[in-house]
Amino acid sequence: MTRWRGWRDRLSLRAQLVTITAVLASAVAAGLVIVVQISLADAATSTAERMLNDHARALVTSISAASPGGALNVPRSQLDPGVAVYDTSGSQVAGTVPPSMQEEFKELSITTKQRTVEGGDHFAIMALPFTTSSKLQGIVIITEPLTTYERNEQAAMVVSIVAGALLVLMAAGSAAWISRRVLSPVEKMARTADEWSEHDLDRRFALGAPTNEIRALGSTLDGLLDKVASVIRAEQRLTSELAHELRTPLTTIHGAADLLALRTDLDDQAREDVALIKNSSASMSNTISVLLDLARRHGQALHSDRTQLDDLAVELKGLPMPGGHLNVDLPPTLSINVPEILAIRALAPILNNALKVSDRAWVSARADGRHVALLVADNGPGVPDQWVDTLFQPGWSGNGGSGLGLPLARRVARSGGGDVSLVEQHNQHGGATFAVTFPGGRAARA
Secondary structure, eight states: OHHHHHHHHHSOHHHHHHHHHHHHHHHHHHHHHHHHHHHHHHHHHHHHHHHHHHHHHHHHHHHHHHOOSSSOOOOGGGOOTTEEEEETTSOEEEEOOOGGGHHHHHHHTTOSSOEEEEETTTEEEEEEEEEOTTSOEEEEEEEEEOHHHHHHHHHHHHHHHHHHHHHHHHHHHHHHHHHHHHHHHHHHHHHHHHHSOTTOTTOOOOOOSOOSHHHHHHHHHHHHHHHHHHHHHHHHHHHHHHHHHHHHHHHHHHHHHHHHHTOSSOOHHHHHHHHHHHHHHHHHHHHHHHHHHHHHOOHHHHHTOOEEHHHHHHHHHTSOOSSSEEEEOOOTTEEESSOHHHHHHHHHHHHHHHHHHOSEEEEEEEEETTEEEEEEEEOSSOOOGGGGGGTTSTTOOSSSSOSOHHHHHHHHHHHTTOEEEEEESSOTTSSOEEEEEEEEEEOTTO
8 A cells, every 4th residue: 555655646647547547448458358268268169069069960870871780880981080980889980090189089989978078289079979770879089170269269369469458558548638638727727826926916827617627626726816815915014014113113222222322421331231232123123124025025026136146245245244254155157036135135144143153154056956055054063953843933043032033034035936944954064054045047147
């Protein structure tokens, strides 16, 4: 059962339908071949026995007509090769016995009932006891070659196998054609849905009235998309409203902290507290800006931009970092299909986290099919095993932070059709490696 499930999971639905149809057609064809062969064998046996019986009775009739007296008289004209006549004592009266059938003839010469056996090289042998009109008794033994019947059976088997193979091919071809016609709307729907981003809220399948199962599926999915669009729009509105409500007091806090930092009567501890307030408010302001930008973006405009990695490298080198050394090595031969600001906002939280726990971080890139992975590695302590499952959960932090960095970076990346993932818990430098993946490939000006 497990092997069947694994085989089934590796095949597409169309391949499964064609395979199952071919298997069933093969079973039917094999059954038909077996039935035909059994029927032909029975027919050949019946025909051979009928021929032997007719020949034997014709010979008995001629013997009866030629034996009016006290001894059996067999006409020579009726004695074909392989025909012999015996009296009741088992003595041969007339005819010849083939050398290869001596044992069979000897055994049948004393039988008391009609019998048919196989003997020699593919021969059927019949023994028929008889009594003439003058009450004389004897046994007629006649042979019939089976070669012709066997050749007919072999020819019929070849024809049956060829017909069965054609049946299987026709069934599999019909299944492939029918499944392609039936499933083509589903494949089109899958390709269309794959091309949509999570913000293409107005796109629908629109297959028409649900007159069949496929259109009914499309209508159901359109209804589901309406509900999803409503939820996403509500989330966007809530995010935008909350960000607007928080931005004003944050601006006030940041401004008050700036004014407070200008005072000359503050001691060292107070200045550290003011600096902490300024940094925290700046971090929260940046987070709110990212959330506002996500709420306002539209998927169509998002994928129309293309960013060269060498241009992105220049911007990353100019980002304010908490400390440490940032080494950016992005090849100019690659580009990503998202705006530069989105890529920066997805990378910035990861770079900040890396340089908070280490003194050096590296940014590199590699092409991965139709995507480009931006790799961020550091030489910090790495990611402990107990953090792996909760690393991207909003609100969770292993170092006392707000817990918004990695979840927000992942959300920003996914808004551009990408993702953020942990590649290595402990890399060659001892730290962790994260991958920020976006759609992309070779650069236009490579």
